[in-house]
Amino acid sequence: MTEPRQKIAFTRPLVLGIETSCDETAAAIVSADADPAKRLVAHRVLSQIEDHADYGGVVPEIAARHHISHLDRLLAALMEDAGLSFDDIDAVAATTGPGLVGGLMVGVMTAKAIAMAAGKPFISVNHLEGHALTVRLTGEVEFPFLLVLMSGGHCQILDVTGIGQYRRLGTTIDDAAGEAFDKTAKLLGLGYPGGPAVEAAALEGDADRFDLPRPLLGKPGADFSFSGLKTAVRRAAEACVAKHGILLKQDRADICAGFQKAIGDCLVDRLRHAIADFREVHGDGTFPLVVAGGVAANKALRTRLTAVAEETGMVFHAPPMALCTDNGAMIAWAGLERFIAEPDIDDRDVSPRPRWPLDSDAEPLVGAGRKGAKA
Template sequence: MIVLGIETSCDETAAAIVTDAREIRADVVLSQLDDHTPYGGVVPEIAARAHLEHLDGLIRRAMAEAGIGFGDLDAVAATGGPGLIGGVIVGVMTAKAIAAARNLPFVAVNHLEGHALTARLTDDVAFPYLLLLVSGGHCQLLAVEGVGRYRRLGTTIDDAVGEAFDKTAKLLGLGYPGGPLVEKAAARATNPARFELPRPMLGRPGCDFSFSGLKTAVRRHVEELGGVLSEADRDDLAAAFQATVAEVLADRCARAIRRFKEDHPQGGALVVAGGVAANKAIRSRLATLAEKQRMPFVAPPLRLCTDNAAMIAWAGIERFRLGESDPLNFAPRPRWPLDPTAAPVIGRAGVGAGVKA
């Protein structure tokens, strides 16, 4: 089975060719970073226009790299949401056009499910497993019990962790995108224990997260330094922030592991996915936790943690193998929770709409 995947939910335009033998024949990503950096974040209108301008060319490039034609495809999968609705529409309409012209099945993929199933593409992880999904707009702990079967154990009550990285980077004057820049600054720190920061929700019952107070504490330290930071100030404060995030994530995961094992005594892996999963310090802390809990730890390759179309193609394959596809009147969704039965979080309106994953 050969599937074309299309990803346009935020500020990466991507196309990929993936087979059901877990072979990534082509994986093409065009970053819009230079277009959005002057604004300190993703501008939806700019993102949508860039997707429209470049997507057709990227699909042709992916097909050429894979050495196939449209007649070799078995299905077309595209991100149907959640995300910036203008970009999602571009990807969905392009996929529908290809499917209609070639009489191919069309699969609308939940972007978050793409992240959730990446570990099955890269490591053939068996169900069930515990997933920490961490990105610019999402921070969730989910029991992944099958394709389309996700049970949320915890989520953020305010900022997502990737959002906290971006805001902290802005406070430190590091620029955008925040995650990689904070990580680089933290690696240069000479006194990472210099600044004391709160550990939101640490030790609290449940598996939920909170990061807005941590961001406020960083701002307070910046103000105490007079708003003018030396390179050492930036590096040390970045290191303190990163270490705090890693500790909080490990604490929340430890609680989720206990709940997961109660429901699944046969066990399963601890999987981390999403853009923030590319952070090496966080991966290391979670790997240590998994080892202590005697659980396999799986983190996809760095290039498959950030937005890409290979994960969309693979999620499409997973669904298509179960006999699932979508009609050509599918409506793109700005919001699309993985666990629709989970209670909404007060104060989190807009989560999943226009987020960096």
Template sequence: MMASETDAPLIVLGIETSCDETAAALVRRDADGRGEILSNVVRTQIDLHAAYGGVVPEIAARAHIDLLDAAIRQAIADANLDFGAVDGVAAAAGPGLIGGLIVGVTTAKSMALGLTKPFMAVNHLEAHALSAGLTDGLGFPFLLLLVSGGHTQLLIVKDVGAFERLGTTLDDALGEAFDKAAKMLGLGYPGGPEVEAHAKHGSANIKLPRPMKGRPEPHFSLAGLKTALRHAAKT
């Protein structure tokens, strides 16, 4: 969705099922390459996974099957469009949980075939990286800290499909570490908001390590911090 002289106006239906949220959105690109989000429908699965303290892949995949059709129809309705207005169908094709990805990609391919429109497979991480320039005209190149449940990377985004990775996690991703820390401390799921809320009232006297401090390469490491937290919680 970055600006390009060759861009033509179009409307794309996007489908996201890579983890534990079922989502569908309509995005319109104008002749200048600027994007406009016409609708964005997200169905969470938090209640289904809370008892396990993390995402259960099989439960997530079954929930996508149950939720995706209604999410797509709601996205179309919220955008005040009909299916005939869609110029293409895109879906997250990886990385992610394989069961959920199959649900999203199969649905998107079937819709594209039925509408005789192109299907577009989208790299989940590239979508994260490029979403920063969807509506605010951000130009290339730019520096990006990409943080998600399964990935933590520092990148230079040079163009669509052109990335230079400066650093990455050597063990746990940040989102994964938050969920594991919350489960360890009995704080509930999802872990990020729970850890953040409790940290506001925590003790500053607990000393935790600062991983990778003083190292020349811009990598991340969270496993040692997680272990230190476990020891601190027992004292």
């Protein structure tokens, strides 16, 4: 007869988090342990990269079907990893937005079902807040901090003063940095996902060969614009094809290097303006500069933003590379932070929403229609 596995004592609360906003089926359990190294109890991510690679980007229906097919088994494996049952969990959190609504529905309905069956509260989590708070899962980062949030759908700089307390200092007025990376990779035939492919190609390239624009460079404020840069990349590629008949490997590398350098120049310029705005409110003390989101995994951009932090008296923080892209740990942790701040929380009446700005009081710049503001 098999002996039952002895349960491990974890620091409570324990929160289960589910992430299905795009093309990662992910779940994790976190605890409120004082030691950051012990907070992540269990963590599973199932990538859909191969399912979308042939299309050069995420296909929403394929993503939703993948979540439906795999989430139950992934959760069962996660609970086995942790040696816990749903009854041992104190709360269940799920990404409720922003994201692809089909995928969001899968994660939210699954999380609500678990919460109801186990008699636990359900916590609605903003996907962007999950990215924003990941550094507090993996380290000791205090409020307030300045946040640079860069992902496939968002590019923002925010003044973060607490849970749910965000003031937008800058945002994209057209495309996000991650979207620009992905579309550049697709245009150059580098495959999907685009960010890592462009970064790898740029290592072999001459960043000064092509004269690519730096949109809004030197302009007041901290907003971004990348659509003109994408257009310039296309024109550079077309010029190479017109000259050689094909796009040579070195052409691709040089365009990628120039594109990545242009993105970095824009980020540095916009960030300096945001830091000045941040210091007008919080003073000249030493504050954290947090970089989060999928684009934060780009080593070249991290290096440049680290240099800005050092030059301006900020302290650079970024999640581990594995937690920069979408994952369940960030959702579980954001849920845990909300649960601690509001022990009576229960969001079971909250529905998935494709758009959900962190700074809900700011005037919409993009997508102010029926779905709500995108940024």
